[in-house]
Amino acid sequence: MPTPHYGQPRYRVIADELRERIESGIIPPGALLPTESALSAEFRASRGTIRQAIAALREDGLATTEHGRGTYVSAYPYDQAWHRDDAGETRQREIAADAELAALFNVQVGTPLIERERVGRNGKKVEKVVRAYRLSRADP
Amino acid sequence: MPTPHYGQPRYRVIADELRERIESGIIPPGALLPTESALSAEFRASRGTIRQAIAALREDGLATTEHGRGTYVSAYPYDQAWHRDDAGETRQREIAADAELAALFNVQVGTPLIERERVGRNGKKVEKVVRAYRLSRADP
DNA sequence: AGAAATTTGTCCGTATGTATC
DNA sequence: AGATACATACGGACAAATTTC
Numbered sequence: 001m002p003t004p005h006y007g008q009p010r011y012r013v014i015a016d017e018l019r020e021r022i023e024s025g026i027i028p029p030g031a032l033l034p035t036e037s038a039l040s041a042e043f044r045a046s047r048g049t050i051r052q053a054i055a056a057l058r059e060d061g062l063a064t065t066e067h068g069r070g071t072y073v074s075a076y077p078y079d080q081a082w083h084r085d086d087a088g089e090t091r092q093r094e095i096a097a098d099a100e101l102a103a104l105f106n107v108q109v110g111t112p113l114i115e116r117e118r119v120g121r122n123g124k125k126v127e128k129v130v131r132a133y134r135l136s137r138a139d140p
Numbered sequence: 141m142p143t144p145h146y147g148q149p150r151y152r153v154i155a156d157e158l159r160e161r162i163e164s165g166i167i168p169p170g171a172l173l174p175t176e177s178a179l180s181a182e183f184r185a186s187r188g189t190i191r192q193a194i195a196a197l198r199e200d201g202l203a204t205t206e207h208g209r210g211t212y213v214s215a216y217p218y219d220q221a222w223h224r225d226d227a228g229e230t231r232q233r234e235i236a237a238d239a240e241l242a243a244l245f246n247v248q249v250g251t252p253l254i255e256r257e258r259v260g261r262n263g264k265k266v267e268k269v270v271r272a273y274r275l276s277r278a279d280p
Numbered sequence: 281a282g283a284a285a286t287t288t289g290t291c292c293g294t295a296t297g298t299a300t301c
Numbered sequence: 302a303g304a305t306a307c308a309t310a311c312g313g314a315c316a317a318a319t320t321t322c
């Protein structure tokens with residue numbers, strides 16, 4: 001199989017399709033996405049590519065994944081619940097830009113931002129907290 | 141080769157090692173990381189695993205990657221002053237822990253923390269702001 | 281200007297580990 | 302305990318952007 005990602009890469013196309021289903025209500029909030037294997041079969045893509053697509057949804061706060069269970073569609077756009085991630089515990093929420101963040105992003109105060117917070121532990125001790133802020137919808 | 145990710149997965153161990161080199165100055169700010177192939181050879185890990193490790197660094201705002209070029213180490217944390225760099229801008233300051241951070245670190249409110257802020261741009265537009273918090277110095 | 285080499289990006293298939301049901 | 306589902310890791314192949322010659 002060649003790898004002709006003309007225009008958009010495959011995982012992007014799949015992510016957009018899934019986003020479409022979520023935002024149109026075909027897959028309701030709180031529901032589980034089909035399993036990675038099922039999506040792999042449906043889109044005729046490898047599981048790795050499906051995982052890349054789902055990772056993109058997570059980045060946008062549309063879904064959260066739990067080991068051994070599945071990927072849930074976020075209840076509201078953004079889920080405040082902690083969930084396991086690559087690197088420890090992560091949660092996402094939507095916040096309003098304060099004066100400082102608004103200035104950095106060059107937007108109005110109060111503009112909604114996505115805050116992704118990751119807690120890095122060493123054993124039981126919290127070593128660092130990383131918060132990443134981004135505007136709600138980033139495309140090409 | 142088996143895949144025994146006892147305790148920590150391999151990509152995380154590699155990411156931690158690279159972070160160590162960055163923060164200790166072995167790989168100076170603004171410099172290019174070794175290529176993925178080189179790291180793959182050094183750590184005797186597949187390229188995919190190396191890419192996962194680098195992705196972890198990107199999440200923390202420690203590095204930025206450019207297609208066809210390589211991965212740059214983000215600017216060094218300068219006190220208060222902003223520093224412009226191809227890989228972004230960074231500043232560092234000391235803050236007092238608010239209630240939320242204090243709870244996460246399990247310390248008293250007001251405990252001094254180091255906040256490191258990086259601004260990721262795409263061209264002129266700010267795409268991402270990453271803030272990393274650490275305890276000042278004391279090692280519990 | 282053009283071709284080749286370098287380097288990151290995408291995708292596949294497979295195997296095995298780990299958490300949950 | 303067994304089945305299901307996500308996580309990690311390997312190796313190979315080709316695409317696309319950049320640099321070098």
